[in-house]
Amino acid sequence: MGAIWGDIPSESYERPGKFLTKDERGLYLDKEHNAEGVIDAWWTADRKGDYNYFIDVIKITEPRFLKQDNLFANVEKSEDVKTSSLC
Numbered sequence: 626m627g628a629i630w631g632d633i634p635s636e637s638y639e640r641p642g643k644f645l646t647k648d649e650r651g652l653y654l655d656k657e658h659n660a661e662g663v664i665d666a667w668w669t670a671d672r673k674g675d676y677n678y679f680i681d682v683i684k685i686t687e688p689r690f691l692k693q694d695n696l697f698a699n700v701e702k703s704e705d706v707k708t709s710s711l712c
Contacts, residue, residue: 631705636693642666644686653678 642650642658642665650659650666658666666682668675690696700706 632703633705634696634699634703636696637700639690639693640665641682641686641690644689645682649682649685653682 642654642663645653645666654666655672657663668679670676
């Protein structure tokens with residue numbers, strides 16, 4: 626699914642679950658989100674350990690997210706990013 630706004634590249638807003646290995650998914654995700662073919666990942670505050678799992682997953686996946694080929698160059702090419710008042 627693409628962004629609902631302009632030409633911002635989809636790789637700039639991928640969810641952490643995309644960057645987990647199969648083994649990591651087994652450690653950090655519930656059975657529903659560890660099923661074959663599921664890319665997304667969710668945690669809930671009422672399940673014991675989910676907060677810590679979420680923090681661990683962000684620590685693991687952030688470097689992988691940032692190492693995507695041409696991520697920064699593609700974001701910088703976005704006309705919406707260039708004209709945004711947020712930048």
